[in-house]
Amino acid sequence: MASQPILLFDGDCGFCGRTIEIVRRTIQPRVQFVPWQYADLAALDVTEDRADREVLWISPVGGKVYGGPRALSAVLMCGRRRWWWLGLVLRLPPVNWTARGVYRVVAKNRHRLPGGTASCSLPAHMRGKPDC
Template identity: 55%
Template sequence: MNHEPILLFDGDCGFCAAAVRLTRARVAPHVHFTPWQIADLPALGVTETQADREILWITPNTGTVQAGARAAARVLLQGSTPWRLAGRLLCLPPVSWVAHAIYRAVASNRHRLPGGSAVCSLPAQQRPAAHSPDGTQA
């Protein structure tokens, strides 16, 4: 069994998949990135609605789930020293409050951002299945 933390992201969203690729390359965190569309959500203790709304950090040993900006901070905390410092900063108020607001704005408008598409603005049930296991678009 893999005990590495899991980050669920929207594998149908080009912006999200690009962000994951960039994070893997620059931050190199010890995290298993998984498109939520291919994950066993009930086994992970999350719903499709949660996973479609924001990134989710799941700690397998405890089943702890953190979402949005908190999940992003957890990813940074798994990287090298400069990234860990940024992750710690994102956990502290008032920075955490600002990070939450920025995360919500980005998540709500990802279809307008580079790599995003109109599909990103649709509810999951209305999207065509266009993801591959590594999170890139087919």
């Protein structure tokens, strides 16, 4: 298991890639960013379906896996000090309930967002050459 947390994201999605770059620059979390397409999913105890559906946080302690807004909360809490409080708030009800709904909408529509293309909306096994 890695000594740092791992954040799995869709490396074929332009929207996801651009978001990761923004996170790296502004939040500067102590985490390894890994496109799920290049990860050993079995070793991380993650299915391809889940990795394709949501961003995933894999804890270096016990290998716990958190997805969606909970993963985003963990990224914020491992970033620069000024972001920690936002990560904490994102875990609290009713903020976390709202965050789950917003996350689902964004994830299902990422092909419509800046950097996304129609192939971003296809399941991984149906994608040809990545173009998003």
